[in-house]
Amino acid sequence: MLNLVLFGPPGAGKGTQSAKLIEKYQLVHISTGDLFRMHIKEETALGKQVKQILADGLLVPDQVTIDMLEEEVQKNPQAKGFIFDGFPRTVAQAQALDDFLAGKGESINLVIKLDVTEDEIKERIAERQKISGRVDDEAEKLLKRIDEYFTKTIHVLPYYEGQGKVSVVNGIGNIEAIFQNLCQEIDAVIAS
Numbered sequence: 397m398l399n400l401v402l403f404g405p406p407g408a409g410k411g412t413q414s415a416k417l418i419e420k421y422q423l424v425h426i427s428t429g430d431l432f433r434m435h436i437k438e439e440t441a442l443g444k445q446v447k448q449i450l451a452d453g454l455l456v457p458d459q460v461t462i463d464m465l466e467e468e469v470q471k472n473p474q475a476k477g478f479i480f481d482g483f484p485r486t487v488a489q490a491q492a493l494d495d496f497l498a499g500k501g502e503s504i505n506l507v508i509k510l511d512v513t514e515d516e517i518k519e520r521i522a523e524r525q526k527i528s529g530r531v532d533d534e535a536e537k538l539l540k541r542i543d544e545y546f547t548k549t550i551h552v553l554p555y556y557e558g559q560g561k562v563s564v565v566n567g568i569g570n571i572e573a574i575f576q577n578l579c580q581e582i583d584a585v586i587a588s
């Protein structure tokens with residue numbers, strides 16, 4: 397299996413690049429943000445539980461997120477591999493993912509950090525808000541999400557660096573050029 401984590405701040409382009417990567421490498425894309433939004437839209441019990449948390453730009457509690465993620469992986473027993481997008485967002489989630497994959501004789505092969513400056517993500521999300529209408533893209537909520545990223549999520553990186561699994565790719569510039577750089581990193585891992 398090929399299991400990738402796409403890592404980066406809100407607005408780094410994880411969703412855009414994931415869509416291109418799953419097509420090329422035939423992987424299953426799991427975006428915890430998309431899953432939560434789907435639960436909210438469908439008004440499931442989980443959706444009701446997390447609606448306000450997402451609207452506030454805060455992180456959903458680890459166990460809730462981990463349970464949902466594991467369920468989603470189990471739904472895809474035939475997968476050649478996964479792209480985890482927006483997960484793990486805390487060290488506890490990263491540890492849970494490692495344990496879960498180890499139980500299947502699998503592991504994370506590569507963590508790619510999409511490197512984007514804080515100014516760039518603020519600009520991008522301001523643009524996105526005009527079309528997405530996502531309540532958590534509003535300026536104040538966005539600051540909360542960026543704050544969550546720099547206080548909690550950023551610690552996931554040294555966790556995976558300790559395992560020698562992190563590659564950094566510049567996330568600013570042409571979407572296709574960024575994609576090619578991501579592919580280079582992935583192909584190097586496949587070849588190794």
Ligand code: ADP
Binds near residue numbers: 449
């Ligand atoms: P973005 O990357 O643009 O911030 P996402 O779609 O990945 O947006 O996530 C939207 C929201 O969903 C987050 O702000 C958070 O409330 C919730 N969320 C998504 N993934 C996680 C996670 N792994 N742990 C906790 N909360 C999460």
